[in-house]
Amino acid sequence: MKIKNVNIAGLKIIKTKMFFDNRGFFKEVFKNNLIKKNFKFDVMSSSKKNVIRGLHIQTKKPQAKVITVVLGKIMDVAVDLRKNSKTFGKYYSLIISDKSEYSFYIPEGFAHGFLCLSNKCIVHYKCSEYRHKESETTLDWRDQEVKIKWPIKKPILSKKDKIGKNLEFFR
Template sequence: MKIERLEIEDVVLFTPKIFGDERGFFMETFRQETFEEFCGNYQFVQDNHSKSSKGILRGLHYQLKNPQGKLVRVIKGEVFDVAVDMRSKSPTYGRWVGAYLSDENRRMLWVPPGFAHGFYVTTDEAEFVYKCTDYYSPGDEYSVHWADAGLAIDWPIGDVPPRVSEKDAQGATFGEALGY
């Protein structure tokens, strides 16, 4: 497994080694001891799977009382995945990092608790799976607006605005958002 710390070193990109031949392939997608060495001692309590069409943008979501760390990957298609540091005492507070995740590169991204998370679908459709360190709590979910000028996220959207949920369209600016 190739492991790379991104510009925000707490966010980690994993690229698994693929073993394949004419019959198919095998890859290890998770090993607790390796994960703990590079990301910390977290336990996952919930797995999620979503499917979205091209041009969909989901996020930027976070929870305050039950912050979720997420180990995310794409099993079909491609997304541009983004993590925003919401930890007010962090030296990287208010900064973001992004990575392309796809069924071809098979990368996984660790988004630690204390980060807002979102993704934009760049292919006709994408299936996105992720492990969470805490349970989803609907009353504790917040959203930072995906196009907040202060964050200046370089989404690969081109000239067509992304399709977002009503909740995400109403997301707060980063300056208005509640941090950790």
């Protein structure tokens, strides 16, 4: 496994090892010696095509995450909401599928979300902190200042994600 940094400090692509044979594949997803973080909580979500989940953040008890796609293909997005960061309000996105040889590490202080690009997506999240419902909030997926280039105009959204806050709220 190897780590690749991207253009926003803290975000990392974890290059995984995949082993293929006539049965399919075996994939190493995470090793503690690469990212020294105590991950307490693992969750999975299932989504259908054109669903956007996010952009979520916990303002108290923030979570670092490792995102791995188990089935399908997503456009994964992380938005820097760290108040003193040089890249506050900037985002990084990438396409991840079940065939990708990588996972995406997102440290604390980032809003996270994704768009399901295939008929069905199953996404696994390793989280460094438990869910803290009282401080969960959502950045508006179409915030005019962040300007994420989503390849969709009318996604399927939860009630919570339809009323996301603008970037100004997080300053």
